[in-house]
Amino acid sequence: MKFDVMLTGVGGEGVLTTQVMIARAANIEGHYVRGVQLHGLAQRGGVIPTFIRFGSEKEVSSPGIMQANADLILAFEPLEAVRATYYARKEKTTFVINDYPLVPIYASIFNISYPTMSKITKRIRPFAKEIHVFNASHLGKEKFGSAIFGNTILVGIVTGIGLLPLKQDSLREAIRVTAPREMENNIKAFELGLQLGREKPSAR
Amino acid sequence: MDVLEEPGKKVVLLGNEAIVRGALEAGVGFVAAYPGTPSSEVPMTFARIAKKVGLYFEYSSNEKVAFEAATGAAWSGVRAMTSQKHFGLNVAADSIPPVAYTGVRAGFVVMVADDPSGWSSAQSEQDTRYYVRMFKMPMLEPSNPQECLDYTKLAFDISEEFEIPVFLRTTTKISHSIGTVKLGKMKKPKIRGRFRKDPDKYYTLKPHLQVLHDRLNKKLKQIEEKYGLELNKVFAGEGKTGIITSGVSFEYAKEALLELGLNPPIAKINLTHPISKGFVSDFIKDKEAVFVLEELEPILENFVKQIAKEANPNLVIHGKDLLPRYGEYNLETVIPAFEKIFGKKLGINFDDHKKKVDSASKGLTPRKPVLCPGCPHRSTFYAVKKVFGDETIYAGDIGCYILGIFEPFNMQDFVISMGAGAGVSHGISLVSDQDVVAFVGDSTFFHAGMPPLLNYKYNDAGKNPLVVVLDNAITAMTGHQPHPGSGFTGMGEKVEPVKIEDVVKALGAEVRVSSAFSQKQLNTALQELKNLKGPKVLVSRGECRLLTRRQFRAKGRTLPLYEIDQEKCTRCGICANDLACPAIVKSTVEPGGEPVYSINPDICLGCAVCMQICPEGAIHIVKREGK
Numbered sequence: 113m114k115f116d117v118m119l120t121g122v123g124g125e126g127v128l129t130t131q132v133m134i135a136r137a138a139n140i141e142g143h144y145v146r147g148v149q150l151h152g153l154a155q156r157g158g159v160i161p162t163f164i165r166f167g168s169e170k171e172v173s174s175p176g177i178m179q180a181n182a183d184l185i186l187a188f189e190p191l192e193a194v195r196a197t198y199y200a201r202k203e204k205t206t207f208v209i210n211d212y213p214l215v216p217i218y219a220s221i222f223n224i225s226y227p228t229m230s231k232i233t234k235r236i237r238p239f240a241k242e243i244h245v246f247n248a249s250h251l252g253k254e255k256f257g258s259a260i261f262g263n264t265i266l267v268g269i270v271t272g273i274g275l276l277p278l279k280q281d282s283l284r285e286a287i288r289v290t291a292p293r294e295m296e297n298n299i300k301a302f303e304l305g306l307q308l309g310r311e312k313p314s315a316r
Numbered sequence: 317m318d319v320l321e322e323p324g325k326k327v328v329l330l331g332n333e334a335i336v337r338g339a340l341e342a343g344v345g346f347v348a349a350y351p352g353t354p355s356s357e358v359p360m361t362f363a364r365i366a367k368k369v370g371l372y373f374e375y376s377s378n379e380k381v382a383f384e385a386a387t388g389a390a391w392s393g394v395r396a397m398t399s400q401k402h403f404g405l406n407v408a409a410d411s412i413p414p415v416a417y418t419g420v421r422a423g424f425v426v427m428v429a430d431d432p433s434g435w436s437s438a439q440s441e442q443d444t445r446y447y448v449r450m451f452k453m454p455m456l457e458p459s460n461p462q463e464c465l466d467y468t469k470l471a472f473d474i475s476e477e478f479e480i481p482v483f484l485r486t487t488t489k490i491s492h493s494i495g496t497v498k499l500g501k502m503k504k505p506k507i508r509g510r511f512r513k514d515p516d517k518y519y520t521l522k523p524h525l526q527v528l529h530d531r532l533n534k535k536l537k538q539i540e541e542k543y544g545l546e547l548n549k550v551f552a553g554e555g556k557t558g559i560i561t562s563g564v565s566f567e568y569a570k571e572a573l574l575e576l577g578l579n580p581p582i583a584k585i586n587l588t589h590p591i592s593k594g595f596v597s598d599f600i601k602d603k604e605a606v607f608v609l610e611e612l613e614p615i616l617e618n619f620v621k622q623i624a625k626e627a628n629p630n631l632v633i634h635g636k637d638l639l640p641r642y643g644e645y646n647l648e649t650v651i652p653a654f655e656k657i658f659g660k661k662l663g664i665n666f667d668d669h670k671k672k673v674d675s676a677s678k679g680l681t682p683r684k685p686v687l688c689p690g691c692p693h694r695s696t697f698y699a700v701k702k703v704f705g706d707e708t709i710y711a712g713d714i715g716c717y718i719l720g721i722f723e724p725f726n727m728q729d730f731v732i733s734m735g736a737g738a739g740v741s742h743g744i745s746l747v748s749d750q751d752v753v754a755f756v757g758d759s760t761f762f763h764a765g766m767p768p769l770l771n772y773k774y775n776d777a778g779k780n781p782l783v784v785v786l787d788n789a790i791t792a793m794t795g796h797q798p799h800p801g802s803g804f805t806g807m808g809e810k811v812e813p814v815k816i817e818d819v820v821k822a823l824g825a826e827v828r829v830s831s832a833f834s835q836k837q838l839n840t841a842l843q844e845l846k847n848l849k850g851p852k853v854l855v856s857r858g859e860c861r862l863l864t865r866r867q868f869r870a871k872g873r874t875l876p877l878y879e880i881d882q883e884k885c886t887r888c889g890i891c892a893n894d895l896a897c898p899a900i901v902k903s904t905v906e907p908g909g910e911p912v913y914s915i916n917p918d919i920c921l922g923c924a925v926c927m928q929i930c931p932e933g934a935i936h937i938v939k940r941e942g943k
Contacts, residue, residue, distance in 0.1 A: 151435070157683075176489070
């Protein structure tokens, strides 16, 4: 068995913490885990493509996912979901997009407008089995006081829909270890996500 | 913390964390390092655990002194380690070769992280495997976090057994990759030792120098004989075509072959210097062809070619004929090479897919890395550009401020190495009439920025470059490590901070200090300095705003927040386009309508610089609600 998750977003959004969270949950279940965080210069407001791969040690060895081979792409930022199509293909990949645009400063400097969500999904569709869009960061802000909780909500959502083959309890335990300071709110955010996912919103 | 978990447990670690765990299992007692990504998490992890574990850790002021300090500890019988990125090794390099001759007493591991593709490096793709051949030191290369742990531990043992420093080389995709790691038992560190005078060991003067050199050659031979066969591994397979690989390339080979349903024999070289001649000739002797898979330089490939002349002259050797000699590899770069060699197709056309992706992402707004909201460097760049204009030569250096290379500033005309901005500027000033401003960060100033200033004083250019020290109180780029000006050590002990202006004065330069967040102060200081002749320095001081935010949060305080008054705003766009703070967002309410500029309260860090530059006075402070 082999499962390939890609997280993508902007430096400072908590992408790396989410990677650690999911990787820990996979480890709790006894999977062999690999992955990589592509940061450095990009940490400062740039794109951070991040990978988590788990399954049997025989099948998983490269730290990065092969082109067109992600099972699940979790995009914390809509524009970055489009650029993540490099790792996606129609027969295999499900996209879950956080509808929380972080407009790059270059939109103003180069005078390029930020696309609407329907234009974004139109660009992604040829690469996606399914596309789900949620307002997770807005919810995080509204319910828990910060957009950062949107990350745990998203993890809950993908688990609730059944897109991430990991047990809820493993994820809860991983959240407790990974975010000890804001544990209570993060667990609540995860539960909220689970519920939203289970309600199965219509995929776009 | 996972890195300190119980023996026997399986945890997920970053390659760099696994290296630290390996060192702890080897009982390392002394660690000295200057941070450099992709190696930065090695010292950062040591910094977090040093007190708890009872070992000595320091952030040294550069890689050379770090290497020297660790040498002193290893000579005195304490297991020692130093780490750096590839360019860091260039700084340390001056001190390294003699230590191969003298050797060490306790185990000494030198970790170095290369950065093919330049994820965290804007200079070159140097391959440090060449270095160990010149240094005449052994090098181990892990392929994944588990091996990072195992080989670090082993490196200490080999180092102590043969009394020679041992290199552990990673690349970005190893240091920054995560993987399941099974932990072993940690050893209580020994942190006290004693230096024993021993001319036979330490005198590197002629004629004893040759005696030591001869000893070193013999040591390397012994290491090759003892570990060459034991450490390198053969994975049996079918057919007459074999794969020879090492490091992260092994991981790609394994998975690519699985994807293609192939099972050729693989030779994995873990001791990449000295490479065992016996191991390689044994592997190639019955093959018709081999594919040598390695990133960057054809070091293994050339070695195989050399051995094949005797062991198997008819062997077909593939390597850089099928793959580039630059950049890092991944599955999609190595699979086509395997397809060619074995005549088997995967069924995915990577080029076609890439074309589809390019067309889907066409015309999207780029998202280049930017200086953070509230960054003091942005304010300094803005003020310097106002005073010095577009024609001045702007020398760049290594740190967050390298991002000044992008629009709208375009104020890093070249970037060479730590401290080199000021160094190169001296030559430009001597041969041209151009105005030159050299930027250098605080940590970079302490690391390598002082010698050029001393040279300015000694060899006065008449009209000297202006050196602007961007002092944000921390080594920000690599993850907020302290430096001599920060006021605390790597183990968190309070110390008296070294003031940059005091050092600058002692080096004979005229100095002004300004708040980096005050356009008025910056402007006054820059105007004064612009017309001065001798060596001159502006210290632009403003704490990294991310650090300020952290301190505010710890105290339960919130940073001020600013807002654009839409009544007063004339939509001139200076705040967004010339200052380029990511917290300022341009949006249009209706398609094709008038743009609206606003401040994103989620990311504004309240530096107040936009307020100072707004020509209409339309930006003002507001009360922040909630968290």
